[in-house]
Amino acid sequence: MKKTTAFWLTLILTLSFAVQLASAYINETSLKMTEFPILIRTGDNPYTDQYDIFDYTGRYLPNLPVKYYVNPSDSRLRASNVIAVVKASFETWDNAADNPDMGISIELFDDNVQQTKVQGNRYDGRNVVSWGKLGQRILAVCYTWYYHSGKIVEFGIVFNTLYSWGIDPDGEGGTTINAYDIQNIGTHEAGHTLSLGDLYSGAARELTMYGYGARGETKKRSLGYGDTQGVRFIYGP
Numbered sequence: 001m002k003k004t005t006a007f008w009l010t011l012i013l014t015l016s017f018a019v020q021l022a023s024a025y026i027n028e029t030s031l032k033m034t035e036f037p038i039l040i041r042t043g044d045n046p047y048t049d050q051y052d053i054f055d056y057t058g059r060y061l062p063n064l065p066v067k068y069y070v071n072p073s074d075s076r077l078r079a080s081n082v083i084a085v086v087k088a089s090f091e092t093w094d095n096a097a098d099n100p101d102m103g104i105s106i107e108l109f110d111d112n113v114q115q116t117k118v119q120g121n122r123y124d125g126r127n128v129v130s131w132g133k134l135g136q137r138i139l140a141v142c143y144t145w146y147y148h149s150g151k152i153v154e155f156g157i158v159f160n161t162l163y164s165w166g167i168d169p170d171g172e173g174g175t176t177i178n179a180y181d182i183q184n185i186g187t188h189e190a191g192h193t194l195s196l197g198d199l200y201s202g203a204a205r206e207l208t209m210y211g212y213g214a215r216g217e218t219k220k221r222s223l224g225y226g227d228t229q230g231v232r233f234i235y236g237p
Contacts, residue, residue: 045225046203053204054230055197059150064235065107066193069116071130074161075182079115082182085167086129087113089186092221093194096228097235106235108194120156127155127193129186134160139213140185142192155193159185168218177216184220185213196230 042052068090072082090109097106120128123145134141140159146152159165159182166179191209198211205212207224223231 047205049206049219049222049224051204051207051224051226052229053199053201053207053226054209054233055199056230056234057195057197059144059146059152059195060234061108061155061194062151065110066127067110067112068127068129068155069114069118071116071118071120071128073117074131075159075165077165077167077182081167083113083115085183086186087111089183089221090190092187092223093190093231096223097231099232099236104236108231108235120158122156123154125154129157129159129189131159131161131165133162134158136162139163139180140189142189144193144195152193152195157186157189157193168216171218171221176218180213180215181218181221184218187223188213188220191227191231194231195234196227199226 044050044052070083070086072079075082090113091111094106094108097108098104116126116128118124118126118128118130119132120130121132121141121143122128138160140157143156143158144152145154164179165182166177167183168176168181170176171183188208196209199207199209200211204210204226206219208220208222208227209230210220213220
C-alpha cells in the first residue's frame with residue numbers, strides 16, 4: 001500500500017513572543033499547505049480553556065497502546081529529566097482519553113518509554129522524539145507516515161537545536177525559564193501524533209492545540225475542553 005508522509009511545523013514569527021504552528025502534508029514530489037476541517041461541537045465558551053472546538057485530520061493510530069522512544073541527545077539537558085517530561089506530555093493525552101463517567105479507560109501510549117539513538121525524522125519502524133537541526137524559525141516538527149486509508153504506521157517529533165529548551169520546575173510559566181518548555185510544546189506535538197490539527201482562531205488561544213505559543217509558556221501542558229473532546233472523538237468507543 002502507498003504511504004504518505006505528513007508533518008506539522010512549529011514556526012517562529014517575527015513577533016516578540018509568538019510561535020505559529022503550521023500544518024502541512026507532503027506527497028512524493030510536492031509540498032502543499034492544507035487546512036483540515038474543523039469539527040465544532042457547540043462552539044461554546046470561546047477565549048477560555050472550555051472552548052468546545054477541535055480540528056481532526058481524519059487519520060488515526062490503529063494499534064494501542066503505541067510504543068515510542070526518546071533520543072535526548074543534543075537537548076543539552078539531563079537525559080532522565082527529558083524522558084520524564086516527554087512522557088508526561090504523552091500521558092496528558094492518555095489521561096484525557098479516559099472517561100470515568102462512561103466507565104471508559106483507554107491506554108493510548110505505552111508507559112515503558114525507552115531511550116534510543118535514532119532520529120524522529122526517519123521512517124524506520126520506531127516512533128521517536130528527538131532533537132536535531134531544523135530550519136530557521138521552526139521550533140519543532142511532527143511527522144506521521146500513514147496509508148491513504150488514514151491508518152498511521154509511524155510518527156516522529158523533532159525539536160530544533162537552534163533554540164533553547166528547558167523544563168519549567170513548577171509549571172507556572174512566566175519568567176521561570178528563558179527557554180521553550182519541553183513539556184508545553186511536547187504536549188501540543190503529542191496531540192498531532194493523535195491526528196489533532198492546529199487551531200489558529202484567537203478564540204482557541206487557551207487550548208493546547210492553539211497554533212501559537214511563547215518562550216516560557218506552560219499552559220499547553222494542561223488540556224482544554226476542546227482538546228479533551230477531540231481525543232475522545234477519535235479514540236472513544
